[in-house]
Amino acid sequence: MAGPGPGFAVCVYCASSDGVAPHYVKLADAVGRAVAARGWTLVSGGGRRSMMxxxxxxxxxxxxxxxxxIPRSMVEREWADHDSDELVITESMRERKQEMEDRADAFLALPGGLGTCEELFEVWSAGVLGLHGKPVVLLDPDGHWDGLLDWVAGLGGRGFATFEPMGRLRVVRSDADPVGAALDACARPVG
Known part of the structure; x- marks a missing residue:
């Protein structure tokens, strides 16, 4: 898929904690390389550790x-990726997320923990509410997010949500080229 060219930016959410299985770190590396191969800009959380x-x-x-x-508090802990072409330092996590959202044309979540989950839910729910029209994609080649997705799907049956939220999130699972499929999903307009 040709999709958007230079100037397009994808925000990638993923784990920044040490101890993540090596295949997840390799997945993150492959995503970064594939983003660059398309001529896109990568927006990330500005950390130098783990998948991020x-x-x-x-x-x-x-x-x-x-x-x-990255928030200033994390820079001060020496977590910042000072090799970034542009390192934006914010005063808070809330400012960080807003800056990342403002700079992105699409959002891609990889396997991660609570922080990744929180970031995913924020942009996903904002999309459902019509606060942005940007693609939200979840790359889940090995079922990392299955329990969460099952829970969200069950919300409708219990009257807590319509089924619209599941349709607003593009989930990419195993595929011959899951990274390419995820970036293709990022490139497809919403609607």
């Missing part, structure tokens, strides 16, 4: 532009 560091390093290794957005 790997996605940015992968993008730069493939010639891509990276924008890291």
């Amino acid at each position: 560091g790997a996605v940015a390093a992968g993008a730069r290794a493939a010639g891509g532009r990276t924008v890291g957005v």
Whole structure:
């Protein structure tokens, strides 16, 4: 899929904690490289550790532009990816998320923990509410998010949600090229 060209930016949410299984770090690296191969800009949380560091390093290794957005408190803990082409330092996590959202044309969540889940839910629910019209994609090649997705799907049956939220999230699972399929989903307009 040709999709958007240079100037398009994808925000990638993923784990920044140490101890993540190596195949997830490799997945993040592959995503970064694939973003760069399309000529897109990578927007990330500005950390240099774990998957977050790997996605940015992968993008730069493939010639891509990276924008890291990180709160000052994390810079001071020496977690910042100072190799970012642009490192934006915010005063709070709320400002960080808003800056990342403002700079992105699409959002892609990889396997992650509570922080990734929180970021995914914020942009996903904002899309459902019509606060933005940007694609929200979940790359889940091994079922990492299955329990969460089952829970959300069950909300409708209990009267807590319509089925619209599940339709607003694009989930990419195993595929011959899951990374390429996820980026294709990022490139498809909503609606």
